[in-house]
Structure formats: C-alpha cells, structure tokens
Amino acid sequence: MAQAKREGRALSGYEALRSETALRDRSLHEKVVSLEAAAALINDGDHVAIGGCMMSRTPMALLWALVRAGRRDLTFSRSIVSSDGDIVVASGIAKKVITSWFSQGIVWGISRVMRHWVESGTAEFEEWSHLAMGLRYRAAAMGLPFLPIRSLMGSDVQRRLSGETREMICPFTGEKLVLVPALRPDVAIIHVQRCDPYGNAQIDGLQFMDIDLPMAAKRVIVTTERIVSNSQIRRSPDRTKFPFFVVEAVAEVPYGSAPHECYGLYEPFFRHMDLFAKMTKEDPERGSRDYLQRFFYEPRSWNEVLQRIGMDDLLTATSGGRNVHDE
Amino acid sequence: MAQAKREGRALSGYEALRSETALRDRSLHEKVVSLEAAAALINDGDHVAIGGCMMSRTPMALLWALVRAGRRDLTFSRSIVSSDGDIVVASGIAKKVITSWFSQGIVWGISRVMRHWVESGTAEFEEWSHLAMGLRYRAAAMGLPFLPIRSLMGSDVQRRLSGETREMICPFTGEKLVLVPALRPDVAIIHVQRCDPYGNAQIDGLQFMDIDLPMAAKRVIVTTERIVSNSQIRRSPDRTKFPFFVVEAVAEVPYGSAPHECYGLYEPFFRHMDLFAKMTKEDPERGSRDYLQRFFYEPRSWNEVLQRIGMDDLLTATSGGRNVHDE
Amino acid sequence: MNEIGSVTRSWTTSELLTVMASRALHDGQIVFAGVGVPLLAATLAQRLHAPGLTILFEGGVIGPFIVPGDLPPSTNEQRCTRRANMVCPITDVLMLLQRGFVDVGFLGGAEIDRYGNINTSFIGDPDHPKTRLPGSGGGNDIASLAHVIVAMKHEKRRFVERVQFVTSPGYLEGGASRHEAGLLAGGPKVIITDLAELGFDPVTKRMRIEALHPGVSVEDVEAKTGFDLDLADPLRVTAPPTERELEMLRELDPDRLYIA
C-alpha cells in the first residue's frame, strides 16, 4: 500500500490520474468509522486539504485526532487558514501550509504562532491568491492539469511561485493568461452538517471550496455533525454537495468544528478564540504548548475537549448559530 | 442602443467584455415585466441561450411570445434541444441552433421537423458535445476566453468545428488538450420555480447548465412559476442559483414551461407531446404549421395556450410533478 | 417471441440485449446510462448481481433508482431523480467522466465500424445529409473518456467498414491511433447485439467476435456485418437469458415500452 502510494506520487499526467481513480472503491457501501480510525487513514507525509474556510466548518475534531496521533511531515492546504493553521504548525505535524491567508483572524491581529513558526523557517507558508487556490482545486476536480486565471500577473506572489505557474498567450484573443496547476491533495478532510453512512454529504449555507475539494482529492474523509439515513439524503438530492463514491470514511462528531463555527448550528466560540489569542500572544511557543496540552493532549475524547472548552461557550455559540436567518 | 450593440459585437477580448459588463445596470431594483414585454427585449439577430434541458424547465411561454412577435434571424443555443428546437426552426425565427442533441425525444424517434428544416439547409444545426457546450458556457461565466477539454479529440465533431476550437500542448504534462471557446449569448432566457422582483432566482432539483448560463450571457431574462418576495429568497440564500444583478427582466408565468416540465410542479405533458409528434410526423411542414397556428398564433395569451392544451393534460402533468420525491 | 437460426426463444431482441448488457456490468461500477435498454440493463444488474452499482444520468443525476413501471422518458426530467443520491449541474456530472470516476458508459448509434467508432450525426454527406441524426449529446464525451458498452441490433447497414461520421470515437483507425489523437483513457469494450458479443483485439483494435448467443453461427454474424470480423480464441457461447432475469426485467418495464 505504502509502496503503491509512493509510485502513484511519482506518476504524473492524465493516465496516472485515471488509473489511480479507477482503483478506488466507488461502490455504494457503508463507511462509518470512529474519529480516531478516521485519523488513522492519514499517513505521514500526506498532503491534507482542509475543508471549510477561516473559522467555519473546520474539521477541528479530526485535526485534534491527527495531532494526538503524532502524524509528521504533513502538508496542509486550505482556502484561508485560521487557528487551525496555528495548531498544525505549533503541534509540529505540519511542515508546510499552502493557502491564501494565514492568521487567526483579523480581530486578533497577526497570528504570533504563524509568525513564530514561519519566520523561524520551521514551517513553510506557501502563498497563493484566494482565487488561485480555488482554481487549483477546481482544475483537479475537473480532471484538468491547470486552469487559466487573469489575476496573479505582475505581482510578487506569482514571481515567488514562478516554478509553479505558467503563462500562455490565448490562441483566441492573443491575451496573456496565467495557468495555475491542479492541486490534488492526498486527502481532503471536510466537516459537514449531515452525511449518510455511504458518504453523501449535505452542506447548509456557506460552501467555500467544499464542492471542488472532494472531487480534487485522492481520498476524502468526512466528519459530520450527524449521520443521517440515506432516505433523508434522497428526500433532497439537490442539497447533496458531493457524492458518496468519492468518500472513504465518515465519522459522526457533534460540534466537530468547535471552537470554529458550523453554519446554522453554532457560531465561532469567540471567548475561546480570545483565550487562544491571549495564551499565544506573549510567548507563542510556550502559549501554544500550554494550549495544546490543555485542549489537545490531555483530553482523551472529543467530548472531553468540549467539556474543557465549557458549557457556557458551547451554549453561547449554539444560540448564535441558530439565529442565522433571524432578521 | 442598436449601434452600441453592433459595436459591442465587433469587439472581442477581455477589455470589450469588461466595458460591456460595466455598462450593465447591476443595481438592486425591481424588474418585473409582462411576458410580452420580456419578449420585446430580444432583438432580431440575437443569440438566445435557452435554459433548462430537453423537456425540462424550457422557457416555452417566452418562446411562444417570441414566435408571436415574429423575431427573425435568431441563433439559439442550448445544452439539449427538444420540441423547443422544432418550434424555433419551424416558426422561422431561428436561423441556427447550437446544441449537442436535437430531436423531440428518444421515445418519439428522430424529429421530422428538425430533419426537414436542417436537411433542407433552411436552419443550421451546429453540433458540439454535451460537455463542450457546458464548458463553453462555463468559460464565458468565468470571464475566460476558453476552457480545456479532454473529449472531442479525434472525432469528426471536432473536425467539423475546426475553425472554432484550438489545440494546445499542456505546459505542465505535455499532453494534448482541446480548447473550446467561451460561448457568450446575447440573451439567456431561463425558467425557474421562483424568483424575486429583483431577479434572485431559485431552482429546485435539476439545474442543468442554468448556473453558468446567466453568468455567461450579456443579458438575462427570467420567467418564473411564481414571483416571491425578497424576504422569502433571503430565508434560504443558499438555494439562490443566480444573483439579481445579472438579470434584466422577470416575468411571472405559471406553467411557463408547458408542455415541458418544471421540477416538483409538473411533468412533461406526455399526451400533448405525443400530439406534436403525431401532427409533425407525416408532413413536418404542414404539421408544424397547423400546430403553431393552433397553439402559438391563435391563442392571445399564455393562459389561452394552456386552455387549448387542456385541463386534463395539465392536471395529469401536475399530479406527476408533485410526486417527485414520493417513493 | 423471436426467431434466429433454428432456435425459437421466449424473449424479444430488446430483452436479449438488456440481459446480456446487464451481465457485462459488475458490482461497484459507476455507469453512465441512457434511457431504454441501458437503464434497464443497469437496473437489472443492480437487482441481480451488482447491488453496489451506481447509475449516472446526463441530466445531472447521481445514484437514482428507477421505479418499476414509471420509466423516465429521457435522462433529463424529474423522473430521473427518483430516489437519487445527488442532483448536480450537467457539466459537473459529465465532468465525472473526465475526472475518471466513471467505469462504463452505454452508447448506441446509427452506425458502428470495425474500430468501434460510432455515428449518431449524419447519414450521407454532412454538408448535404440524407438524414440529419440528433447528434452527439454526451456520446462523444462518454466515448472519449470512459469504457463503452454498445447494445444494438445486428444489421449490415449498421455494422460498417467505416462510419460516415465519427460522432463518438472508438479506436479511430485502430492500433495506437486513439491514444495518439490524445484520448488517453477509455474506449469501446464490448458490443452486444442480438447475435453476439463483440470485442476488440488488444493490439490492432479491430472488432472481433468474442461470444455467440446460443444457436447463432459465425456465418450468421458475418452475414449481418459489413466488414470482416476477427474471431476471439476461444470463442465463447453465451448462456441464454434465465427466467429470473426475464421476470425481473419485465417487472421493471411492465408496459413493455423498451423491451417490446
């Protein structure tokens, strides 16, 4: 398996994509696993794409399990990274983060954790524009080697990525276009509101890049607030955002995005996010070590993490989350 | 206006696209018009993209109004064309149909109407693959001059379109790719289940190419089963499939897709479709003349068209339509 | 009832095609199916030997299940969404072909040639056609990007040396020509007719008889084919449709819309 995987990586081009995809088990079958078993499906060195964006639908419980499992040398990619980025670099599981924006959040200023680990060269932060990230995943989802983009040109963002992008002259218009390469994660980890045991996933509200991500990745692991029956999924098939056959495992994890939000169910746990910012502000190294100790290493289950975050924060976030369409 | 339009057409490339788009009124304002007024927004010679697919969510009432208005030299494009294609060629409003498949429907055999008008050279049927049609609209929706595709190659479909497509060698993989050019209709006409007075359109069930189409076109006209309040739209903004600012006019037309279907509301009017097939089978010219006379020219309102189609057919279609999620 | 050679059979040609096509499908596959024989074949396979098989419809439907007696008129109306797992835009469902998630697509055609190229566009000169056919639809995309099963009646005018127009590419001029044209995946796999199952030589990509239906001879097939066919070695004989297959099939299409 590990051998096949390494070979798969060495391959490139369409034929490799096709044979790799053909080998995936795409049959309709149940694939419910525990959170810990889901984390065990991710290997050292994998490129892991994180679903959601910023503080929303972050698969935080799965990241918690990955940190505890002591995975190493992971590359993470995501549209925009918040404290999830801080945690994967501070815990040492990430060697690289590919994203368009990396900080806890505007209201907390520039992340000291990101700064410490990136400025020291311990973790790499590879910067693309937000649209470029989106088109890279979309190219992969479309089975294409690239997509053209009209931004990036002239900037140092592109210059710094020069080995990665190409330019072409459009044969129809004579205009210059930048080509951004398909980004094909080894694993996409995506948190959703509901999913059936086969992996049919439904997402309410903000979708971010989570329609393209599961189609782009080589494997997909879903965490879900609730596992629902296939019948419930079939009652509104136009709400299914990605199909079962791309999914390898489904784990039910209520509040699996805490302390980030899950649309319609809970808002970000702002007080807890303040706590994280405060703990890591003065001494990011010690602060994040303390934070990880208290909320990642000591709790033996995700429920225990939630207990430590506390009922007050959880209920406040829930109350806010349920107000989403309240005018 | 007509002058500006002709100039706009002569232009090509991104700068033309940008200036044309910048000139559109994209403000949040009400734009409800009658069916006839909606038809009057379409000019002779326009390229009109038809939303929906086959016998589903066809903006038939608007086509009825266009035929009655005696518009000329129109080019139509659509993912797949059913009797709507027969009607636009038989009525003489279309000089060209760009699509991937053109016939009334598999169960009725090859359309005699399509055959008669196309084989005689009166109307042109330009054939693309279905995915190519989709990617052409999508390229336009993305503000790109083309998208790459991995089909078409080696076929006579591509050969016959050779002036239209390009080939390139991928600078990342060395593989050959076909480039299909953006298809930018002058007007997209789209029928939906509900839309607010500003043009925020929500589509249930099958979406076909109707997410890309309105973003691709230079102007968009929506017909809707029901005009709903903006508040109702805002209660589920993730069901809005295209935004108000691309829409120029909204007309409320219940059963506006008859005798085709509208998901969740009514199925195709099969008996009426049989009638159309029967009338046009022996002598497509006389048959479609008779059909148009009876169901297009004589009725003075869409309601009268529905009356002529008849209550029985309407109720049967409605009963079928409402059963969509009935197992 | 249906008579070929000297054997009288208790099934129609469409029933035979459907049963044989269903057997060509395997559990766990993802299958692009049109209405009619393809959809019936895929559904039959699901019910008999491939419960984990997934159907895709061109209209943008993933994992539907048809309701017996309520067959959809095409792949683009709401009946196609019955009990579906997902509904999505057309371009995205077709993209699954390009992404490589689809194992098999079903195609038919007015003509097929020795290299499995299919014509659904023109009979006669495309500029002045004798018959303008409905065209590619998703056929070109399916044929370009997936393995293809063809189910069609065996007639000399349909099995031709060279199709008049390549709507959906097979192995083009044979040999490596498909790959050289840039089509790096897929290709025709099996042609199921009322007489035989035909496949392609792995190297030359010429069509060959793989198996004969019971009571059919090589000569019977040759008589209805417009070019020389190679023969697979060994040449199999298919098992006739079973009672169970036919019963199940007739349950699916009680009005005999597609199996008459």
Next chain:
Amino acid sequence: MNEIGSVTRSWTTSELLTVMASRALHDGQIVFAGVGVPLLAATLAQRLHAPGLTILFEGGVIGPFIVPGDLPPSTNEQRCTRRANMVCPITDVLMLLQRGFVDVGFLGGAEIDRYGNINTSFIGDPDHPKTRLPGSGGGNDIASLAHVIVAMKHEKRRFVERVQFVTSPGYLEGGASRHEAGLLAGGPKVIITDLAELGFDPVTKRMRIEALHPGVSVEDVEAKTGFDLDLADPLRVTAPPTERELEMLRELDPDRLYIA
C-alpha cells in the same frame, strides 16, 4: 476625539476613514468588502446615498445586510450571510471579479507605494522576513481585476517609495506597465487616509493628492509620506463628516469594535 493640525474634531480616525470611504461609493455599484472599515463604509453608503449598492463577501456571500451591533468577525462566517440574497462557493464569488461584475474592491495593507502596489505579505526579505504577514487572501485577485479603494492610516512607514513585496498589484512600475503585465482591467482608484484622498495621474500613474481633509495641509501629508506626491489641480478640500453620517455609523457599530 482626534486632533490633527490645529483643528479638534469630534470623530476618530476610523470614523473619518469610514465616512470618506462611504462617500466614494455610488448607488448601483457592486462592492467587494472586507470586515471593519470597508463593510461599515459600504453599509453607511447603502443607508445614506446608495440604497441599490450591493456588498459581496469573499466567503461566498452576495447582497448581505449587516445587522447593527452584530458585525461579522470575518467575511467567512455565518454572520456574513445575514439577510443575504445569495450564498455561493468562494471560487464563484471571486469569479465575479474576473467576469467583470464588481465595480470596487476595498483593500488595506501594511505598505502601499507610489503606484498603488500593496504589500500584505512580508516585511523584510521574503526568504528571511522580519515579519510574515497573513498574505494575499483575495487581495491579489481584487487588485488585479477590479477598481480598488484603499482606506488606511497615513504613516510614513506605510506610504513607501516601493513596497517590499507586491502582494496586490497597483500600477506596478507606473505608465502602461500594469496593462503590459496582462492586467487589462481595474486598478487602484482612490486611497483614503486620515489626512487626504489620493488618486493617480492618468498617464504616469503616480500617486497624487486629490483632496485634503479640512485643516490638513499638503505639508502635513508630505511629512507622513515616504515619497514625493504629485498634486491634482485643482486640489479639493473634503467636507467634514456630518452629524448624520456619524450617528448612522455609530448605530452600526455601537460597541465601537471597528470605529474606536
């Protein structure tokens, strides 16, 4: 309270920036806004003079309306969707920029230079940065594809001759260089600071003072700018924030999260 030159004003710097930015927006425009000053400015404009103005958020939100006192923490959480007309994928909302539907995008930055290039990535050598900043986000896309309004505090270390890293392109090296680089649309339009409004010479694309806020002199601006500024002719003086503007603004942000 806020003191500049000799005039005492009854507004904060953020309030001034917000009011001036709101005035730069017109009815019917489609505006890409981040949280903070941009969102407040766009909302203020909607309520005062641009009721048909549409806000877009990077998280995939079209036409939201913020709830006073319940401001979103970023453009990517559910608070951003309050009273929205549409929610869509991020890639698609950013695509509106490329398609040309967006009139104006708001940007800020650590540094801006004489040609309106913005740095939000690195202070110091990118390979060994003194400070790694959060990066582009949608900034590069907005700056590449739309007209840009920048609202930022006027400080010498922020208004520099040449940014250390071009995250979001302005007019690059000036003149036609932006167009030549392949950026065929958009570009920085106005820079609003606590001292002045700055624009760009139509030909050289060098930054110039277009208007001074009341009580501010050209020298005040020059003293806080790291390069020579051109002057528009005539040089306007802006009207101070009105009571109505300030009241409305304070209603929107009663906790003074962004206007303190």
